[in-house]
Amino acid sequence: MMRRKTNQRAAIQEVFRDNDRPLSVEEVLQAGRKAVETLNQATVYRNLKMLTEEGWLKKINTPELGVLYEVAGKKHHHHFQCRSCDRVYEVEGCAFADDRRSLCGLPPGFVAESHEIFLFGICASCRLSA
Amino acid sequence: MMRRKTNQRAAIQEVFRDNDRPLSVEEVLQAGRKAVETLNQATVYRNLKMLTEEGWLKKINTPELGVLYEVAGKKHHHHFQCRSCDRVYEVEGCAFADDRRSLCGLPPGFVAESHEIFLFGICASCRLSA
């Protein structure tokens, strides 16, 4: 099964390059239609899935906004959701750096292998415009 | 609008008291039917919503298992999901204790107000039985 190049898929990838943050399916659909105005929802879903399986995208489950997708391959990071504009940003740094593994006191016998951290607050642009 | 006592709601609350961990709607439904065998899905959804609005329950959005509910009012804690049995546990302790607020390096202008941490690994009972 050979992968073909289509305007739809190219448009979707372009949307992610233009917006350097996790995006919802709806955002991808709307932004993608600026390039391919017939772009269909099913096509977006199918391509997001394809790009994720192929490792180009990464699916994120957010606590409040449902599923978002971000470009994969970035270094370990977490997410920040602005409670004003609801945009989600990627933030570097990690409270569980190697020397802090034990910070979260797990009960005896439990072993943690990975983690996800979600921060909530106000982003810089919302704070300035308030 | 006066709240009435019903066997259904009592059964649902009992399920949470019997299992001291976050539960899915389906788990509540199945376990609740042991006490009220006619218990209906819609009733469970309605009561979980009611109990949440009233502050007795808290809704949790997990990255992999969807929505769970836990008894509210506990002190600040996070969650641990066992990748073997998929159960979610509450874990005390927090990598963002007061003296470590700045561990996650937020960009300038960003202000964090709250956070959620989700750990993944192996729980004690799965580790022993392996």
Added chain:
DNA sequence: AGGATATTGCAAGCGGCTTGCGAGTCGTCG
């Protein structure tokens, strides 16, 4: 250019959750 087939758009389908409705249960008041 021509043919094989990946991909798209559309519409139907699916699963989780919600809601309208008539029946049933709970609590109160006479």
Added chain:
DNA sequence: CGACGACTCGCAAGCCGCTTGCAATATCCT
């Protein structure tokens, strides 16, 4: 204690986000 009003329940239909079957279209290879 019995009856009425209102909250709840169970059921079925509905809604929403996502997936899938299918015919038409676009790509790619020769």
